[in-house]
Amino acid sequence: MAISSFHPPRRTLMGPGPSDVHPRILEALGRPTLGHLDPLFVGMMDETKALLKYAFQTSNELTLPISAPGSAGMEACFVNLVEPGDKVLVCVNGVFGNRMIENVTRCGATAVRLDFAWGAAVEPAAVEAALKEHGDIKVLAFVHAETSTGALSDAKTLCGLAKQYNALSIVDAVTSMGGVPLMVDEWQADAVYSGSQKCLSCTPGLSPVTFSDAAVAAIKARKHPVQSWFLDMNLILGYWGEGGKRAYHHTAPVNALYGLHESLVMLQEEGLENAWQRHATMHKALAAGLETLGVRFVVDADHRLPQLNSVYIPEGIDDATTRQYLLANYDLEIGAGLGDLAGKVWRIGLMGYSARMENISLLLKALAAAMTEQGLACDAEKAVVAAQAALV
Numbered sequence: 001m002a003i004s005s006f007h008p009p010r011r012t013l014m015g016p017g018p019s020d021v022h023p024r025i026l027e028a029l030g031r032p033t034l035g036h037l038d039p040l041f042v043g044m045m046d047e048t049k050a051l052l053k054y055a056f057q058t059s060n061e062l063t064l065p066i067s068a069p070g071s072a073g074m075e076a077c078f079v080n081l082v083e084p085g086d087k088v089l090v091c092v093n094g095v096f097g098n099r100m101i102e103n104v105t106r107c108g109a110t111a112v113r114l115d116f117a118w119g120a121a122v123e124p125a126a127v128e129a130a131l132k133e134h135g136d137i138k139v140l141a142f143v144h145a146e147t148s149t150g151a152l153s154d155a156k157t158l159c160g161l162a163k164q165y166n167a168l169s170i171v172d173a174v175t176s177m178g179g180v181p182l183m184v185d186e187w188q189a190d191a192v193y194s195g196s197q198k199c200l201s202c203t204p205g206l207s208p209v210t211f212s213d214a215a216v217a218a219i220k221a222r223k224h225p226v227q228s229w230f231l232d233m234n235l236i237l238g239y240w241g242e243g244g245k246r247a248y249h250h251t252a253p254v255n256a257l258y259g260l261h262e263s264l265v266m267l268q269e270e271g272l273e274n275a276w277q278r279h280a281t282m283h284k285a286l287a288a289g290l291e292t293l294g295v296r297f298v299v300d301a302d303h304r305l306p307q308l309n310s311v312y313i314p315e316g317i318d319d320a321t322t323r324q325y326l327l328a329n330y331d332l333e334i335g336a337g338l339g340d341l342a343g344k345v346w347r348i349g350l351m352g353y354s355a356r357m358e359n360i361s362l363l364l365k366a367l368a369a370a371m372t373e374q375g376l377a378c379d380a381e382k383a384v385v386a387a388q389a390a391l392v
Helices: 023-029 039-056 070-081 095-106 124-133 155-164 213-220 233-240 254-270 272-292 319-330 357-373 380-389
Strands: 062-066 087-092 110-115 139-143 168-172 191-193 207-211 308-312 345-349
Touching: 023 254, 039 062, 039 207, 039 254, 062 070, 062 233, 070 095, 070 168, 070 191, 070 207, 070 213, 087 095, 087 124, 095 110, 095 139, 095 168, 110 124, 124 139, 124 155, 139 155, 155 168, 168 213, 207 213, 213 233, 254 272, 272 308, 272 357, 272 380, 319 345, 319 357, 357 380
Parallel strands: 087 110, 087 139, 139 168, 168 191
Antiparallel strands: 062 207, 191 207, 308 345
16 A cells, blocks of 8 residues: 555644644744754754743753653653652642652652642642651652643642752643743742643643752762663753753754744743733633533632643533544544543643634534534533633
8 A cells, every 4th residue: 555645634732732833833843954963053952941941930050851752851850860769759639640650660769649639739738747757758749730630739839848848849840831830940949841742832742851959969969870861961961061062962853942942932922921821811711611611620710720621521421422523523622531530521721822712712612513412502602702701
């Protein structure tokens, strides 16, 4: 069988990621490829680091994009900071807390698991009690924006508790960067990782990370070699160091980094606070429309992520049938539930370039049509009017 070129349809991506990629970023991806040690590319790398420091709100020297997706950013934080015999307090309120546990175990360390209800935020009081109970915690790990549930935790307080009890902090900010306030230096976070495909609206495959001076000191004081050669920060720094001569470590994904650079330039142009406000405003409109359709949110309003909305599937409506209907009839993607919430919720993304009123209107019309098709009468126009009214 002869296989021809692949030409994907133009979808509207409103799931948990990737998000819609802005046309400016798509154009950047197609620019001429340079060698990964070309002086012009090295200059762009330095700009990317500076732009990432702005996005993270940090002055950390060790700030760079890992040449792999957010899961590699997570692993980079754990394998560099966690050694065999260490004790790590891991907060679990969704799928990605469980993945942190897996990383701790594979590092040969002991994970102290602290569970919270799926859809709830991490409770600082419970974290402090655990830190008091276990006086030898080296690292506190938690998810700032839990993508599997749409819950937002108080990272500032949690990082402060880690400092108070002489522990380092590892923070999952994959879904939070660019969508809600993320203040690495002000919050005294030690190791933070994110992803290119969420609120930055870039393509998947890159993971911005940043390490504090305290984290760097812990890496340098390790008794055991970092178990991953590829993710060893001591080696990567030789390639991503500031200016000057670069030591070859790996062949960087040159064109993907063009895209990340462009997305960060766009974030700088919009301004971080404006980006945060846009996501909050679009969430308000989406919430008004969904509630008009009788769709309820999983997370209470005080701890709800504006850019990742988990909602309960109405009674009598089939999960897979609805998502397939949206894809087939509207070229619209939303996400299914994961783990404990599989088959019970939809996850609706409003991330980056996807956080636009035209996308919200399309979603409300499509969802109303899908549910009406299954016998639950819905007024799409009323929902769209409610969404638009919420913007006033």
